[in-house]
Amino acid sequence: MIPLPDDPGRGALGSAGKLGGEEKSMKAGFDATVLRQIESELRTIKAEYQGKVPEESIDLLADESIQRLADSRVPQFVPLFVGRFTRQRLRELVAAGGSSES
Numbered sequence: 001m002i003p004l005p006d007d008p009g010r011g012a013l014g015s016a017g018k019l020g021g022e023e024k025s026m027k028a029g030f031d032a033t034v035l036r037q038i039e040s041e042l043r044t045i046k047a048e049y050q051g052k053v054p055e056e057s058i059d060l061l062a063d064e065s066i067q068r069l070a071d072s073r074v075p076q077f078v079p080l081f082v083g084r085f086t087r088q089r090l091r092e093l094v095a096a097g098g099s100s101e102s
Contacts, residue, residue, distance in 0.1 A: 030075055037079035038066065045083060049090055057093075062086045 030038070042062050046055050065085040069078045 029070060030078060034075050034078055038062075038082050041079050041083040042086075045086055045090070048087075049094075052094055053090055058086065058090065061089045061093075065089075 042058065045062070046058055049058060062082055065082045066078075068085070069081055072078050072081075
């Protein structure tokens with residue numbers, strides 16, 4: 001598994017898959033439908049990267065994507081872009097980790 005530095009208070013989802021803490025990062029002005037779609041996208045990503053990257057690391061990367069999109073004028077596309085940006089960062093992370101382990 002490829003870990004990222006721990007930063008407890010920044011994860012997008014709590015350990016049970018629900019919005020964690022004060023929900024400040026996920027709320028970012030998005031309505032309930034968009035939040036559910038983001039959660040669904042993150043569940044899919046976590047399944048794709050299970051055993052390769054810790055869920056907490058995925059949450060951190062997703063949270064960064066969510067923050068970048070917080071002021072989006074078209075919030076309906078936020079889940080799509082959160083997924084795209086998070087997967088891109090994960091691919092880079094796995095590739096970098098894979099090449100250094102050789």
